[in-house]
Amino acid sequence: MRENTAGQELNEAYRHPDRAMDEALDWLVRLEAGGFVDRGARAEFDVWLDAEPSHRAAFEEIKTLWASPETLVAAQELDIHLRGLPVPLDAARKMPRHRIGSQAWAAAACLAVVIGATYLALQSMPRMLADYTTDAGERREITLPDGSRMILNTDSAVYLDFAGSKRGVRLIEGEVWFDVVHDATRQFHVAGHYSDVQVKGTAFVVKVQGDADTVLLQRGAVDAVHEQKSISLVHLVPGEMVVASSDAMSPVEKFDDERDLGWLQGRVVIDAKPLGDALAEVGRYFDGRVMVLNRSLLDVTVSGDYRTDRAQAAIAGLAAAAGGKTTVLPGGYIIIR
Template identity: 40%
Template structure:
């Protein structure tokens, strides 16, 4: 059973739009989508539509958005379990809020919201596998059975096996830093999606993503090999990093551990990086959605050192520096343009 490093996500609960007419329109649309209305309900719905012109306008707007081809295409690729977890009220409310967009733009925002539903299903599977897990924006320090310590970064999960002399950690998701107790007789191994790192006593970090694993060594020495080909391996010295993919290990590169591992102190540090890349990093720590409506904004080069406990504040400062406009919308949406 997973040990959670932060509060449970409450985003799946009831969502109320600040405009009561829009909120009522959301409710009627959801009821009509879920099942045919009974005769009494149909009369109530017609009475509600006739209360004012806005009632009908809001309902027709939401219905058109819900039936848009863009939204339908987004839903087609979702597994049934994920599709069923989509919160209609949150989805439609956020889309309705950006009413100044064209219908296509609103549908694009809704597509991003529906993607949240796709993420909820694998998250449940992850909890069943993990021994330790952190929420978005959270960190957790764990004392391992052998006396080593593990620091989990945001949205990370691991399973451990320390039985019968083994010292095995599997990084299921996210990123972790390990300070390993020296024990030459029992190697300490960390497996991720594509690579495995073996040490006897050292300090290093592993980050796993959909297409690669990244290993950074702070002190000591480690050997990194590919899971699919143990003969493909390299050794790292302090201040070096390597990435592992399904096909190969990268060339070993020099990186400053104090910069790449600044998350341990709750900070993010970057120098001369595209804003799009920085926003990708900040998204890992933000339990919401960041939308860049103008591609030119993402191409701007920025430098900075920011706290991770105030991601919206960091994004606002970056937006000001880049000459972009930031708007915060309901449902945790940040819009840059």
């Protein structure tokens, strides 16, 4: 019953809303990352540069960003978030000239993280086996074979185990809300990386992020069981949460319904967080990459209530609140400086 959502093709065209910036990026990569540039191409560039004042201004701006040492540092961080393979530079060189502008910046930015490409490709393999997935910014509701419901948050993947009398879901990555139909004879299981949530009928959320599983109970009762049997089972009542790491269960805590479950209504609430943490949260809903050149901004405290379907605007708002400025580049890149 596999049903994967199709991701955006690698070669799909992208254009910056600022035509001058889009053309400047095209020229930058052709001149700086495209190998030998003949006289004809150089003359064509000079004509373009002198055609309008906006051309020279755009080229100078992007050339400054390209040359910044912080750009390399920020680009190296992309290997944590990259979801697909980078475009090899030699492949970019073979593209027709009219196509290279839409992919060139992505190819150039990925040069800094090409070493991590194999590792990232291996990481993506479990997702390929999923029964249901969501892309960045997508929210999706599924009715399970027993009538239970689940809502997948952004960038999530699950596969199902309903063979025979089983009722089970494994969360590969992301965050999922469950509303489980009561069945006294069959427990419903949700497995994360380190935990197994066992219920007979209730509403709860399981989130797999980084090196931890988070379980939040909205209604009913659940037992959270660690994969290490020596660690005690945790019983939750409504409004409580627990986090399972590789070797422990956290103390039970209360959670904030608006902050932690706001995504069910398409909201993401940032409550007095450092910009770095806020970008990590909002960035889950953005189908692109965020590069912070001004690292001092990362510790500035920000707050806000944003729509998950307007993640780019949310990132710009957070950056502005921290005193930064944003530039949007082809290939889904946002640079904060």
